[in-house]
Amino acid sequence: MHTLALSEFRANASAMLDLVEQGERVRILRHGRPVADLVPVGAAPETVPRLPRWKMPIEPLRLARPDGRTGAQLIVDERERGA
Template sequence: MTAVTLTEFRSHASGMLTRVEHGETLVVLRHGRPIAEIVPAAREGDTQPSWKRPALRLTAKGAALSSAVLEERTR
């Protein structure tokens, strides 16, 4: 990851974007603070669309919600 100033990015945008195209990540700084991160676009076939990926299963410790509701109703 390379950090460049906004002025430097404006002056050399074409060359910077070529570097990104070759896999490098750039962070653009304004007054020393990051304002943008430019990353290479995913190529076709590299990743599946999010709707095709398996969903993450969420788990929580403790009783199931349905059990807790039924228990509260009997009180």
């Protein structure tokens, strides 16, 4: 792993990205403290928080009836017969 200051990274950004493309990791420091790690895309852990399963969007269930009528049509027919 290569470790360098932010100012040094700015001066050599292209060379550092070349190293990352070759599989190296680069740690960037600001005032002596690590602020970022550059890692190859395939090696990056999933840092984006995943939604819990219950918050994931769902596709509505679509049931096809043999006669081709929808649920709304069935409700309307039932109301007309009952009225």
